[in-house]
Amino acid sequence: MVISKLTGRGCALSIAGSKAITEKLIDEGIVGKIVYVKRRRNSKNRCELFRVVEYNHDKSIYIHSQKSDKPPEGPLWTPSFIDADVWEQAVGKFLNLEGLDYNVETFLLPEMDEYLQGFSDAELISITKDFLIEVGVLNTPISQHGGKTYYFNEDEIYTLDENAERFPYEGRIKFSIFKADHESCFNVNVWRKAVSQFKVGATLEECVEIFLRTEIRRSVSDEPSSIERLIQRIHPPTYERTPENPDERTFDYIRITVDLHRYQFNSRKALQDEVKKYQSEIYQRVVQKIEGDYHFKKYEVPMDCLKPCVVILRHDFAIEYIFDRKRPEVELLPDVAKSL
DSSP: OOOTTTTTTHHHHHHHHHHHHHHHHHTTTTTTOOOEEEOTTTTTEEEEEEEEEOOTTTOOOOEEEEESSSSSOOOOEEEEEEHHHHHHHHTTOTTEEEEEHHHIIEEEEEEHHHHHHTTOHHHHHHHHHHHHHTTTTSSSSSHHHEEEEEEOOOBBBBEEEEGGSSOOSSSOOOSOOOTTTTTTTTTHHHHHHTTOOOOOOOOOOHHHHHHHBBBBBGGGGOOHHHHHHEEEEEEOOOOOOTTOOOOOOOOOOOEEEEOOOOGGGSHHHHHHHHHHHTTTHHHHHHHHHHTOHHHHHHOOOGGGOEEEEEEEOOOSEEEEEEESSOTOOOOTTTTTGGGG
């Protein structure tokens, strides 16, 4: 089943499906378990173990791979409520260092038509409302124009901020408008279209009903380009220091990963050819991602001071870029083809 997030209902299905399945997996004890083993080439025993882990600092659940000299003993962990073949096909695509809910949404939900069709409208509204509250929809500007700011108060009522007492307005949008950042199951453009239909005094639940009925229609010119079909996601950059650099206010390397829609291609060679074709465009988008990153701006380092020292197409079909701040002598990049 292809879930279209150009509709509010499609977003709700993604939210409900990914959150509900993730919670069930956690309840059945997936945290700490090995769910997939990737055999390493030219080795009988060496492999990568994909385990579900919980990060202590924020209690988030992620997929984490670890190299091993031998496969695990006994069978891998499997859930009781998902068909074994469906689970095996999906878990083999799970991405390292991505959230469990993201992997569920991206790789498992498309294979679970019957499960998704079981959600009633009332369930979708309830789950979507809880999701919006969880990501901060209350007491946050939802719409702000003409000197007027609208928001959901603590009683979940769509409210006008009279006289800009709660959210001062100075001829421009002073406060960030709610948009549920970093939630791949949510389309902020569909949400904004729905917001234009919200009425003061409506409950959050009533507004979610409007959201579920809202959709964005693509014109022919709005169809995704070839580069948009190739790139699935550009991850936020991570900043690394060498052991010899104790200064936390600086960095030595920037690492950034580009996930590709590899399942559109029938072979690795076909994917490689497409990457070579669009290597310059991919590189420019990576640079834009870094330049727009909040943490990068805080370092106050010009992009000209960075040069890519490593660009590889990994075995999981993601492109990994490493930018070196100290040794900018590498000039053969951004020719991705050199590293394929």
